[in-house]
Amino acid sequence: MNILPTGLAAAAALLALGALATAHAETGENAEELYKTNCLKCHGSEIYTREGRIIDSFDGLERQVQRCETALGLRWFDEDIKDVAAYLNHHFYRFER
Numbered sequence: 001m002n003i004l005p006t007g008l009a010a011a012a013a014l015l016a017l018g019a020l021a022t023a024h025a026e027t028g029e030n031a032e033e034l035y036k037t038n039c040l041k042c043h044g045s046e047i048y049t050r051e052g053r054i055i056d057s058f059d060g061l062e063r064q065v066q067r068c069e070t071a072l073g074l075r076w077f078d079e080d081i082k083d084v085a086a087y088l089n090h091h092f093y094r095f096e097r
């Protein structure tokens, strides 16, 4: 008698996890939104591809995104910083990860 509800709870938990994973997969859009709203005031994308750019690794990219974000007082979540770093990496830097 008890087996069914337990099984359902487990199934529900799995579904909830699946929903979380899906939400995460959609963060690319969120990153683009964050980036376009906050990051184009001082420099355009030319800075990411310029000769002698300062970033030479994905870790460095993450740190620089955080530096600019902190300087702007934006208070992003760690996830947002990672997502925007991934966004910039995908479009401009193309570091291996």
Ligand code: HEC
Pocket: 035, 038, 039, 040, 041, 042, 043, 047, 048, 052, 053, 054, 055, 061, 064, 065, 068, 069, 071, 072, 084, 088
């Ligand atoms: C208040 C002005 C300002 C804003 C707004 C700004 N940045 Fe920057 N950013 C700078 C400056 C200045 C540099 C160059 C630092 C240097 O050359 O040493 C820079 C450099 C960078 C670099 C490194 C470029 C390279 O050489 O490889 C990255 C990546 C970067 N910013 C990301 C961001 C992101 C992401 C945002 C949005 C959260 C952002 N920036 C918003 C001022 C800004």
